[in-house]
Amino acid sequence: MLNMPNGVFPLVINLSSTQDEIARVANEVAEFLRQDYPRNHLLILHANGQGVEALIQAINHRFGE
Secondary structure, three states, rough: OOOOOOOOOOOOOOOOOOOHHHHHHHHHHHHHHHHHHHOHOOOOOOOOOOHHHHHHHHHHHHHOO
């Protein structure tokens, strides 16, 4: 962290389950889109393969592909 460029430190949010993760990310995407940011400006990084398919499906179901 000490060698990172100046700026806002990343916010780490620990969630207890895959369902909590999906709900949190979907709500963050909803807020992003509500503010009229272009969809192609959104980047979601996921740490591992577990649950990523369910996350993608939930986002696509709620907001379209």
